[in-house]
Amino acid sequence: MQKLIDEAIKPYEGEKGSLIPILQSIQEKCGYISEDAFSVIAQRLKMSEHEIYGVATFYTQFRFTRPADHLIKVCLGTACHVKGNSLNLNNIVNMIGIKEGEVTSDYRLGLETVHCLGACALAPLATIDEEYYGNLSPRKLEKILSKYTKGKAGIKDEESKKKKD
The missing domain is CATH 3.40.30.10 (Glutaredoxin)
Incomplete structure (x- = not known):
């Protein structure tokens, strides 16, 4: 899953306002946004996990548990x-x-x-x-x-x- 998270973040690194596209990309690749993903995003974007979680939970489109097949x-x-x-x-x-x-x-x-x-x-x-x-x-x-x-x-x-x- 780490590789998929890295692939999702890479195209957006260094771009302001890239959090939502990164979250969308991770969910598209992984099916949901895991706790590990929050940690990696926080490190790469130099934000706190709480800030990222606050944004992600505001939008109903994001899932935080693995979906069914x-x-x-x-x-x-x-x-x-x-x-x-x-x-x-x-x-x-x-x-x-x-x-x-x-x-x-x-x-x-x-x-x-x-x-x-x-x-x-x-x-x-x-x-x-x-x-x-x-x-x-x-x-x-x-x-x-x-x-x-x-x-x-x-x-x-x-x-x-x-x-x-």
Whole structure:
């Protein structure tokens, strides 16, 4: 990770006002901004870690914990709510063993709720890695999630098979 942090900082070294682009670059390369990153940035920009943390936490775009490999977003907007998506949310919680806002211990799956995914005609729906799954039923949901929860390789193996074909 140290190498990625150095690569993210190098193009901006010595530039005034470079903190936000550096933070963005680190997050893009690493997936989040670690405590180590704060320390390296502080040394390189001659700022305190507290100053950097203060700036970083002001903006909601920055993450400070490792994100999941696959993010499940469950819509709880009006159309999805009326069509029972809260039951689907409960089923997901039971199937993958985490609550909203959490990540599985192996970082494979994360779970969030949103107020609208902008596809109300498909209600009830959820996304996984920005792929939309509509008209969800418990059976359909179980089939979709099985791609992400079976074995250690899961969906990545299926994607690599497609690329080879």
